[in-house]
Amino acid sequence: xxxxxxxxxxxxxxxxxxxxxxxxxxxxxxxxxxxxxxxxxxxxxxxxxxxxxxxxxxxxxxxxxxxxxxxxxxxxxxxxxxxxxxxxxxxxxxxxxxxxxxxxxxxxxxxxxxxxxxxxxxxxxxxxxxxxxxxxxxxxxxxxxxxxxxxxxxxxxxxxxxxx
Numbered sequence: 284x285x286x287x288x289x290x291x292x293x294x295x296x297x298x299x300x301x302x303x304x305x306x307x308x309x310x311x312x313x314x315x316x317x318x319x320x321x322x323x324x325x326x327x328x329x330x331x332x333x334x335x336x337x338x339x340x341x342x343x344x345x346x347x348x349x350x351x352x353x354x355x356x357x358x359x360x361x362x363x364x365x366x367x368x369x370x371x372x373x374x375x376x377x378x379x380x381x382x383x384x385x386x387x388x389x390x391x392x393x394x395x396x397x398x399x400x401x402x403x404x405x406x407x408x409x410x411x412x413x414x415x416x417x418x419x420x421x422x423x424x425x426x427x428x429x430x431x432x433x434x435x436x437x438x439x440x441x442x443x444x445x446x447x
Contacts, residue, residue, distance in 0.1 A: 286317030289355045291393060298399045303329050306407060314342060343368045347414060348406050353377050354393050366425045369418035373402055385424050
C-alpha cells in the first residue's frame with residue numbers, strides 16, 4: 284500500500300492499539316511507499332513501518348492475516364497476491380474486495396471500527412489449522428476465479444459480445 288488517506292490507516296491503527304492492549308504479542312506491519320517516513324514517530328514496538336518492499340511474496344508469507352481497510356479501492360492486486368500465498372485476508376467492503384475474498388464473514392464496512400476489532404479478534408483466536416484452512420480456501424478462490432487464463436478467457440467473451 285501507500286501512506287494515503289484513502290487507505291484508512293487511522294481506523295487500522297486505532298483498532299490495532301486496542302487489540303495490542305489485549306494481546307501484547309500481536310504485530311502490525313505496514314509496507315509501502317511513505318511508511319518509512321513514519322517510523323520515527325512510532326512509539327509502539329508492535330508496529331513496524333516498512334518502506335517499499337521489492338519481495339512482497341517473502342513478506343506476505345510471514346503474515347498470519349492480511350488486512351485492507353481502505354475507503355476506496357478498485358481491484359487491489361495485493362489482495363489477490365496475499366490470498367495466492369494462502370494468507371487469510373479480510374477487507375472493508377470497497378471496490379472489488381468482497382468479490383475477490385468471496386466470503387461475507389471476512390468483509391466489514393469501511394467505517395466499522397468495532398466490526399474490524401471483532402473480526403481481527405475472531406481471526407486471532409482461531410486455531411492454526413483453521414487459519415491454514417482459510418488460507419487454502421483463499422488461494423483456491425484466486426486460482427479458480429482469477430487465474431490469468433480465466434481472465435483472458437473472460438476478456439475474450441466480453442470482446443466477442445461487443446463485436447456481435
